[in-house]
Amino acid sequence: QSSMIGTATSALAQLGLADDVLRQQQANIAAGYAVTYILGYILTLLFVPFAAPWLMGIDLKEEAAKLEIALSGGKARKSGNLGYQKFKARAYRVVTAAGQTVGAIEDRVGQRVVVEHIDRRGSDVEFSRISILESGDEIVLAGPTVALVKASTSIGPEIEGAGVLHEILGDALGVLVSNQAFHGRTLTEIVDLIGDSARGVFLRDVMRTGQEVPLTLETRIYLGDVMTLVGATHDVERAAAKVGQVLRYSDRTDIAFLAAGIAAGLLIGLLSVKVGALAVSLGGAGGTLLVGLVCGWLRARRPTVGNYPPAAQQTLSDIGLGGFIAAIGLPNGPAAIAAVQSHGVLLLSLGVVVTLVPLAIATIVAHRILRLNPVIICGALAGAMTVDAAVTGCCERADSQTPVLGVAVPYAVGNVLLTILGPVIVTLTYAG
Template identity: 35%
Template sequence: MGVLRDHPELALFLCLSAGYLLGKLRVGPITLGGICGTLIVALLLGAWTKVVISDDVKTIFFAIFIFSLGYLAGPQFFANLNRKSLRFFTLCLIEVVCVVGIALGLAKAFDLDVGTAAGILAGAATESAVVGTATEAIGKLSDLTQQQITEYQGHVATAYTVCYLFGLVTIVIYTSQIMPMLLRINLRDASRALWEKMRGSGGGLEPDEREALPGMVGRTFLVTLADGATVSQVERQNGSRVTVEAVKRGTKVLTPPPPDFELTLSDLVLMVGRRSNIIDAGRHVGPETPAIPGLDTPLATTQVSLTDKAAAGKSIDTLTKEHPEFSSGGVYVTDVLRNEQHLPATPETVVQRGDVLTLVGARSGLGKLAAKVGATVKNDATDFIYLGLGIVCGSLIGQISVKFGGVPMSLGTGGGCLVSGLLFGWFRSRTQTFGAFPPQAATTLKDMGLAIFIACTGLVSGPQAWPLLKEYGALLPFAGIAMVLVPATISLIVGRKLLNIEKPLLIGAIAGQQCSTPAITSVTQVAQSSVPMLGYTITYTLSNFLLPLTGPLLVGVLGA
């Protein structure tokens, strides 16, 4: 115990390792998760050892976490600020109004201190970021002594832990098991039907899966039917949707052959394109042959951010017709990435500015086309200039204080970094040629920043945990359940009766308004489909911005 007290870094990383181990324990569809597990271990270890952690450590890592969170959510957040997504925004407003209203009501009815009320809000809403924004806001209340500030900040962590456990179990069971029964649907069948209606095809692939029949293929054919036709005639015969990449005549190989090159009997032709188009083209050329040594030609792959304003809002088919470089250079769009979501690269897919297109084709053709429609994506290493500047701007935004009805309100470092993260992430997505912050790196910093902040909070708050549990033991579980059921039920009714949201999307959206990853995981397992994720991503992004701001709001109102 003395070693941990003298070396707080040991206690800190012990909380992380033991907490994430505890978070892996599963009871049915329920897992605590690493963050809640870390907080439980930190509270117990803090009560036993009374380890002292500098507040600066918490502030720094929380700033890293909240900026990374905003950076990842920024592109999708601003993309969802449109009329089509307005109905999902309504669900997030229901969540915010309900949890703040219930927290204020409980605080008045049971004479709760500001820390306990904020912890109830954070835990019942299962939003860990509220712990940070509320804790920071409590530290800025001018009419509290330092002892009271420490005590109330400890209450935030304890109340959060208890309410989180009950809130987590409630939202998982409610969305995955009870809501389908209330809506009178089989979630699996409804999700499949909606997916077929929206896409006309099956679901997506898991991260470790690959297509057994990839859309983009190369095939070799023996010329029997196309005798006397030129290369350009063969390509035009299929609407320029295939390209002749190489021709082998005897021992001579032409790569690529000129457009006016005339094919003769027994030539071997390598054609590249989408499978359906290649099959059609083969009917006009001759029988398919096995791969021919020496006839294969390498194709390059590059990711291009679409920056051409004239291309925005057009289908891939229209784009390829307007840019002859696609057909002449043998370049194909094989994937469309929009806000970290992969879209099918079909001819009917409409692209938007900021989309990342994966282009495959000859290297010379790729370079010319990429320069016309956008810019090559640079996302191989973190741009620490951009990252550091973003956190600096966020910290400065957080220092701005505005009075509402005599109550001083400020975003604090957490809220300010969240706003700057959203803006910096969105601005980066416009071109993707600067400010690189790879998703894997951003996710690692986000998770590590929050985990260390939670561990620091738990270690400091441990001594205040038991007295609070003795005083409000029965209230905390009740609050955790009520603050999930009330907004979720209202959203369920409003979503169906007034907003007419499709049932699988509505269930996913309610999990998203609660920012509950375990809930959407359970929902998609029941649905055996990723369709509910389409509703989840919209509300999750919006709630990730709105809910952290409820911490300073609640503290400001109660503190006044």
């Protein structure tokens, strides 16, 4: 964990060690990190999707399929619920459907297809589900493509529809779930709560802590999730108002919010707690991480503050991490190489032990004692080890997104605990 280097280094600096001893200990940290990082990453990447299912005696793909069925209640999707579908709008001239109601046509086509617009002899028509269609009407249907391609048999020939499609502008909005009434409820329950406002709106995906959540009728939604709602602009905005706050991303970073958070984190990192004769401190890295968690929670509650474009975030993360590791490694290079030469085999062995032993114990305890779902266990293991690639690998092997359901909480807890452990390990080492 790269942030642990910062917290451990800060803790060492407060021990009053001689300069040469301090440099050697910091070099040991850099050497240990360099040797064990790749082992911790690769072994976790292999353990989660392969070894963990073997230890539990399960087929990951089969268990993921069972979990998806359980989450959906063993029932097929109902037409009244939001579905994971691609949204399209197509125009038709009413021939076969003449004399039928709008509601009858929507029900016949199915899959939540809705009539969005009716043009009658060049004039827009206000309508409801009980309105009668007349021969020659030009209507626009919105819904999943797979349903629309078969709609002409129930309505009439498809037309270019330039005169009617210009008003049906498909939109996709990211919406932060902030409605307290939706917290912990299933998608089925949420659609019932939204009511008629869900008409013509489709759910493309749900993101939770940066990971896509598998969608079924029984998928539970929590505050802070981000839904992507798809449909005609006015329909999507109507439904979004019921769900939470629309995320209208900007290409500008909220520098004031970011700078204030970093400053607060650095100040907290200066604080120390006396444990016996030793002073324990989070250091700048640990303090900034803790404040970052608070700022992230605040932005989840009030997304109007702290805008940080993903591209800028990734760039700063890559450059910052690279610069941080370089700053640690460059001045300690010779001593680190000497440490690897002297203790290379021992460091490699420790890398294997500190990676595989906790993973194996956690798998057995979670499966045999806690009786957790094995798919959730795999996601939780990847989250606790903070290895994103293990989550992806697990999802690919399971052929499902269900492992993501176990990631969020262990990932957050793991990041905090691993960072805090830097000064704790230094304290225990020198206290002994």
